[in-house]
Amino acid sequence: xxxxxxxxxxxxxxxxxxxxxxxxxxxxxxxxxxxxxxxxxxxxxxxxxxxxxxxxxxxxxxxxxxxxxxxxxxxxxxxxxxxxxxxxxxxxxxxxxxxxxxxxxxxxxxxxxxxxxxxxxxxxxxxxxxxxxxxxxxxxxxxxxxxxxxxxxxxxxxxxxxxxxxxxxxxxxxxxxx
Numbered sequence: 803x804x805x806x807x808x809x810x811x812x813x814x815x816x817x818x819x820x821x822x823x824x825x826x827x828x829x830x831x832x833x834x835x836x837x838x839x840x841x842x843x844x845x846x847x848x849x850x851x852x853x854x855x856x857x858x859x860x861x862x863x864x865x866x867x868x869x870x871x872x873x874x875x876x877x878x879x880x881x882x883x884x885x886x887x888x889x890x891x892x893x894x895x896x897x898x899x900x901x902x903x904x905x906x907x908x909x910x911x912x913x914x915x916x917x918x919x920x921x922x923x924x925x926x927x928x929x930x931x932x933x934x935x936x937x938x939x940x941x942x943x944x945x946x947x948x949x950x951x952x953x954x955x956x957x958x959x960x961x962x963x964x965x966x967x968x969x970x971x972x973x974x975x976x977x978x979x980x
C-alpha cells in the first residue's frame with residue numbers, strides 16, 4: 803500500500819511537469835538504469851553516449867506519437883514502430899536466454915571438478931562475454947595474483963578439459979573455453 807501510494811504521488815508529480823520535463827526525467831531515469839546495470843556486469847559505459855542513444859530511440863517514439871495525436875489519428879506508423887521494437891526486444895531476449903542456458907549447462911557439467919574461486923571468477927567472465935583474448939597476464943591482473951599462480955590455475959583448467967590453449971603460442975599464448 804505504501805509503494806502504491808508513492809507510485810501515485812510520483813505519477814502525479816510527473817504529469818504536472820509537462821511533456822518536455824517528463825521526457826527529460828524519463829531519459830535520465832533510463833540512462834541511470836542502463837549505467838547501473840552495466841556497472842553491475844563489470845562494464846563501464848559513457849553517460850552521454852547512453853543518454854544520446856536512448857534519446858534517439860525515445861525521440862522516434864515521441865515524434866511518431868505527437869504526429870499521431872495531432873494528425874488524422876492513424877496509429878499505423880506508431881504501431882509498426884512499436885512492433886519493430888517488440889520484435890527486436892524478443893530477439894535480444896532470445897540471445898540472452900541462450901547465454902544463460904549455456905552458462906547453466908556449463909556449470910552443471912563442471913561444478914564438481916574442484917574449481918577454485920579465482921578460476922570461477924575468470925570462467926564466469928568468459929561465459930559472460932570476456933572482451934579480448936585470455937592470457938596469463940590478464941588472469942594475474944584480474945585475480946591480483948602472480949603470473950606463476952595464473953599459469954598454474956590455467957594449466958589446471960586445461961587438465962580438467964575446461965580450457966584449451968589457442969593455436970598461437972609463445973609469449974602471446976591465449977586460452978579459450980573448450
